[in-house]
Structure formats: C-alpha cells, structure tokens
Amino acid sequence: MTAAAYQRQLNPTSHPEPSVHRYRALQGYFLAVTFTACEVGGMAAVVRAYNIAQTTLSNTSEFTFFWAGIFLLQLPIAGLIARRATPRTLRAALLTLYGLVSYAPKLLRNPTSPIYHDEFAHWRETYEILSTGKLFQPNPIISILARFPGLHATTATFVHTTGLTIWQAATLVLIICHVALVLGIAALAQSLGLSNRTASVIAILYGLNSSFLYFDTQYGYESMAITLAVWALVSYVRAIRSQWGRGRAAWTVLTVVLSAGTVVTHHLSTFTLVLIMTLVALTVSVPWLARGEGWVRTAATAWSLTLITALLAGAWFRFIAPSTWSYLSPFLGRGLSELMQVASGSGATRQLFGASLSPWWEQKSAYVVPVFAFGLAVGGLLLIRARIRDGSMPRGRRRALLIAFALLGLVYFPSTIFILSPAGAEGARRSWAFTWIGLCMLAGPGVVWLLDWAGRRVHQWLRVSLYSGLLAALAIALVGGTAAGVDASYRFPGPFLYGSDARSITPELLAASKRFATRFGIGNNIVTDRYTGLIFGSMGLQNPASPSAGFPVYNLYMAKPGAPVRPAFLLFDLSLSNYTYLIVDRRMAYETPELGVYFTSADPASLFRTPGGRPVFYGRLEKFSKIKWMIKVFQSNDYSIYRLNLPSTTTPLIGYKDQPPNLRGKLVRGNFLATP
C-alpha cells in the first residue's frame, strides 16, 4: 500500500479519490447550470405572464405562467437553502438572491410610476418634501401619512443625492428594504438560537405570508417600517440574550435607534413593535420560562427597552401625529362590531373572493394556507415541548423568547376570523405580516425536522416522494398566501377596469390631469371620485375632497336633475372651503366599480342601489351642464371638468338666462373661426 493510499484510508474525507473529486465537481457544475437556468427561465415566465395579461383578454394563462415563473425562481433557492449540505456562507447569499427575485413581481408590475392607491399618496408626500423643503406637508389622499415622514424623507435624500426620479429612488429604497426584511427574519431566528439552516428556512416560510410579494413591496410606509421593526427586534433579542457587559448596552442603543426609526415611519408597525416587545418582556419575566443566571437584569432590560419604545411612540403620537388613534380605531372597532353582528345573526359575512379575478385554484389554495400553517404550528409546539422535556431547551432567555414568538405566531389563527368582516379584513391582512414572524419561528423547526425525517428514509423513491410532497405543499402555500393578499387587478396589468385602483389609470386621465394643472395651476381644491382623485391628487398636485357622512360630496353626483343638492349646507361648505372644480368620470353612470367603492371605503349603501339594473348615477351626471353655478371647461371621452361658481352669502348667484338672446325678434348669431 502506498503512503498516499494509506493516508486516504486514515482520513478518507480530506483526500477523496480523484474520480470522487471529478464527480463532485461535475455535480457542482450541473447544479449551478440547472440553478441558473431555473432563475433565468423563471424570470422569463413572469415577464411572459405580465405580457399575456397586458395583451390578451382575461384568461388564466397569465396566472399559469406567473406561478410557473415564481416556482422556478423561488423553489430552487428554497431547496438549496433547506439542503443540509449547503454551507452557511452560501445560505446568506441565497437569501439575498431570494429577497431580490421575490421583488420581481412588483418591480415588473409598475416599473415606471406608482399604480397602487397608497403609492400615489406617498409619491405626493415625497414630492412635497422635495418641492417645499419641509416635512409634514398636508396630504390630500391619505392625511395621516404626512405625520410619518420616515419613508418620504429617506426617498427625498436618495433623490437629492443621486438625481434619480422619485419613483426610481423609491424603487431602490424598497428593494433594499425587501432584501433586508428577508435577511432580518433569518437574523431574528438566529438570534433566538436557531441554526443557520432553520433560520434560513424560516425566512423562506415568511415569504408565504399574504403581504410579502405585493403589499409590503409597494411604495408605502409599512414596506420600510416592517423591515426596521424586524431589525429592531433582532437588536432587542440580542440585547436580551447578551450577557451584561458583553454588548448588551450596544444592542440596547441599536434597538432604540431602530425603534425610533420605526416610530417616525409607520403607526401600525410601531404599535405592533411595542406589542411584540411587551409580549417578549412578559415571557422573560416568567420564572418558569426564563429563570436563569441574571434573569432579573434581563427582564429589566426587556422592560426598559419596551418602555423606551412605547414612550417614543407615545410622544410621537401625542405631539406629532395626534390623529393616529382616530385614524386606526374605526378599522378595529368596525371590524369587531361587524363580527359581533355576524355572530348574532344580524349581519352578513364578507364574501371571500367575491369579485376576484383569480382562478379557482388560487382561491382554493388560499383556504389551504391556514390549515397548512396550523399543522406546522402544532408540529412546532410539539417540538418545543419535546425539547423542554429532554432538557435541550432549559429555562432561560432562549426558552422564554421562543415561547414569546410562538405566542405571537398563534395570534394569526384568531385574526383570520376578521377576514369575514368587511372592515376587519384589511386590518387582519396587515397583521399577518407581523404574526407570520412568530408563526414561522414556530413552524420552521418543524419543517426542518420533517426534511431530516424524510432524509432518513432508506428508500430513495420514498425520500424523493417526501421531498416532492414538501415542495408541493410549499408551492400551494405560496399560491394561496399571495391570493389571500391583494386582488388580481393589483397583481397583473391588463385592460382598463373601472373602479380598480391599479387598472383605472389611462393616458386620457393622465392627459386630463396634466392639462388641468397646466391650465388652472396646482393646489386647487377639487371634488371627484376615488380613482380620478388618485391621479389628480398625486401627479396633478391638486387637493381632492375627502367625502364623509359630514361632507357628503357624493350627493352632488346623486342629486336628480332639477332637484336641490342635499344637505343644504353642502354647497355652503364647498364654497367656504374654496372647492373650485368638479371632475366627473361618466363611466360611474354605466359601470359598478370593481373594488365596490366610488368615493371612499365608507361610501353609503345608497350609492350602490341599482334602479333598473343600472348604477344610481345613471341619468344624473348630464345635469351638471345646465346647473347655473357650474361651467364645463373641459371634456374628454370620459372625463368632464366643471368650474364651480358656488353661491355664497356675499355674492348671490344670478346665473344664466334660460332663454337665448333676442335682438328685436332676431336671434343673435356668431361664427366659428379657425386660429393657427
């Protein structure tokens, strides 16, 4: 036996046979080529899906291509991450790639300008900072967001520094935040003591929540704030888990800075951050969970940081954004009361996927997600119990923290009930982006256990079948999670769809808005519907009215021809508030809006009556041409703009004479002239 062969026998792994080397290298190349082909093919399929959606009438092929693309983009990454043999250094890179490619659907959806409702409001706010040089400029689309300038200020700094347009800078900020969110979930899991592999699987699982692909990638304050909140939690957990004098002070400072960043960026994320911190502080104060060396100091640190964050939030809400509570409370209050009505039988539940454009299999998948999540959560709880029993998770900070995040995850299940309430559905969906953080921490170890269990099967066919089954479950959850989020009209481009935020923007509307701003200047107070107001209020830089029960501007549209506008104070209020233009989209008289909203989400039910099978506005919009205090100054195919010369107490309106002028029995005649 040669010396080399003897050495190889002694240490077979360090000096494999050259043929093994070659086999491994070939395997590596094959894997790399396949992986690259999947990523490129996946991106091509997503592009194709959007192209089909844009160029053909609605069918399901865009959905098929889309999901084929997303599976090709994401599942190979998920597979590699979950693989035991993947080095931890590579997992971080794979997660970075996952963060980037999972931004593709939103990036391709609107690469050049905002299209989602909230995006217009945030665009306008950033524009105001850039044009006035001041924060907190009133926002006519969503008033509350002016009081949370974190995202807008950051975008404005990017614009200042790079010379990019607002939308380009916003996209850059969002991509960074999205990738950091994925990495943040993994970092949080690792800070809870989970292995690199489990943490990375958790980050992939987090991508199944309904907000991940579209909602939290939009240009909205939550997209930035959730990332800040997650990294604030990473620092918070590190502060709790660090030993005294070994970085606890540093992690504490970092927690405060990142929490402050969350506070100035988004209200709901701040509330949730404080609630999660409180939950964690509570669990680290429970002796059965946390008692260990220095646990009192740990609990004190947790409570101190929670208190500091709560005080920062309280101060901000008290002095800078006092309207926050009145903005948020109706969602919760109305949601609860609607659920109570449903429970007592006096109210109807919200019809899930009522007007959805999604195919049946997407909708069915959405129902599978809670079941899938429940199964994994139960598995995660059983694993925790087993680890507590076998002593591998002794009392201490780690046990307390894991229990805290498990409890957070369990909040997801009761919150799903709110999806049945029209007012609560929005809040429920938004909460999932946070509760899924905990849910994934609970489910992740279970998934890894399943993978390892499958890997231990002796028969290869059984192993492959089990892996395929897990991959299929992941794919179904991905489809269902996304379908449970935003509507298909938000997700895919396509032909004009009346009453959808994302598909009601037309060149005609943009031209009308541009013409209006050129001709009448910016900053006019205008009355219009939700979809027209989005463009006029953002790109057009006008100030659309916010209709409400106390300011029912929809009554202008609803009033029958010749009948007075009710209530009587409405015209006076419009005059007092200097509303000077009314813009009408005539399609409201012929079509019902896809989102079920004409003006605001609190539209009165009377707007949705359909006398004779037609919208209530049918036959009631032509009256504007004859109303004495309105002058029609513009008309395009679908939009008409009227100047309001509202009567007031100081200048009573006489109006035009309802007879043509007559000069000694002859009609007064003019003529047309063509001008160069």
Add this chain to the structure above:
Amino acid sequence: MIGIRGVMRRLGPLWLWAWPLWTLVVFGSLIPVRLLPEGYARAAVAVPILLLVPGSLTLGAVFSQRLRPRGIAFICFAALLGAVWSAFASLALYAYGVLITADNTYWCLLIVSAVLAIVAETRLLLGWPGRGHRVAGQPETPDPDLSDAEANVAKTRAATRREGYYAILATIVGVSLLGGGLYAYDHLPHPAPTGYTWMAWTSPQIKGDIAIGSAGAKLGFQIVHHQSDTTNFRLSAVWLGTPSVPLAKSLTLSIGPNRTFRGAIFVPPLPDGCTYRIVVALTATRQIDPLTKKPQTWSINADIHETGKSLKTCR
C-alpha cells in the same frame, strides 16, 4: 518588488486602525460624486456611501470591535441605520427651520457621520491591542443560554468574510435578473394605448361669467385628437335655453392622428345685460359611443354677459 498583496498587507493595519476616519473621508467624497451625471451611474456610487457610511459608523461607535455584528448582519444594520439617519437628518433640519435640500441634508449627515466617526475612532484606539484599559481582554466564559448552533457559529467567525463575497455575488446575480426581466418586459410588444379626444377653452381662465364688449368677443378653444386615425367631426355652437338655438353655423372638421385643432367662437354683442350660456359641441359623425350607443360628443360651455349693459336691462 511589492505586489498588490504586499500593498494590501501594508495597508491592512492602516485601515483597521483608522477605518472610521477613512469611512468619513469616503462620505466626504459625495461632493465630487455629485459631478457624475444624474441617474443610475451616480446612484451606483452614491447610494452605498449614503447608506453604509453613517450606518457602519454608528455600529463602530456603539460596539466594540469584538462584539460588532459581522458579514451580512453588519451590512443590513448599516444600510438600515443609514436610512434611519437620513430620515433623522430631515427631521433635524425641519426642527431647526432649515430647508431640506441636497446640500443641507449632505452637511447634516456629514456632521452626524463626523461625530460618529470620532466616537468610533476613540473606541477603536481604546480597544486597540497594547493600549487602554481593555488590553488584557476579558476571559470568555461560555454562555449557558447559547444553543449548540450558536456555539458552533461563534467558532466560525472566519466564514463571515466569505459570506460577504457570496452575498455580493448574489446581489449582482439578483440585480442582473431584475434588470434583465425589466429589459425584456420593456422590449416586448405592448398594446397601443387607448386613444382619446378632448376639447377645452383656451381663452383667459374662466372663473365666472365672461365679459363681452360692445364689439363682441372671440372665445378660443382647442381640440386635441390623440387617436391613431383621422376622424370627422361636426362642430356646433348653441345658446343654451328652452329651447336651445344655434349660435353659429355648424362646421365640419377632419382631424388627423395626434393633431390639435385650435379655433374660436365669435360671440356678437348682446342685446341686454343678461347672462347667457353658450355651448360649443363636437360630434364624431361616424364614431359610436360604446356607453351611450349614440354618436360620441364632447362639449364645453361658458356664461357670458355684456359689460356695458346694466343688469336692469335683463328681463
């Protein structure tokens, strides 16, 4: 001869010893970066500086060298802290009544970075081997709260550098995929945008009644035709009333694709001091409105009165 590796070896300690100050210098270089043309080229240079410098200086100021987060975690913390600092800088400027401009934001962030760099450098010097009270270092006692996974991670600190390289590679691949997707999407055939036509007054802005002089007045208007084909229109004007009567003889127009017609309606002097409403209407003679199923029409109107005549003459 000293190779690149030799230079790096000599520069290494210089970097490690004074990285906060070098980083501050990098932030200072944002001024010459602004000489680059606006857009993605400048963004590629400026954004990493803008995000990573204040953030990494914060980490340097807050953490000792030994306990500072590393690898991907360092980059993420630095980027997010950079974003937070830019928001805080805007808040500070606002609080001091200073306008948020490119220059003011830059100087504010530079001041913040300078303060952080001083703190970070001081910490670095105090913690540098052979100096300060932390010379000996504290003996490591294993934390009983650490999981097995964490204990293993603590032993493999060297891997963090490779993690950074892989992450950079992944970023390049990811950005290329996104860029490629965007390029492909942009270059695929898209449906032609739906055409439209609009008409509007071009005369002085209408804020109420239009005053007509004793010689009459011309009221200008504009028809913009954003359609892919030529369309025939009939242009008419009426006095609105019961019944409405013609104001001018109808005109037949043919407007080509993406063309604008500028015209005016001459309104003669009025017989009395009354206010009258005129309507200028445009009808596409062979175009059926899909909603009303009638020929498509556009109209604008205006209220006019003669300045020289008293309201009392209106009966």
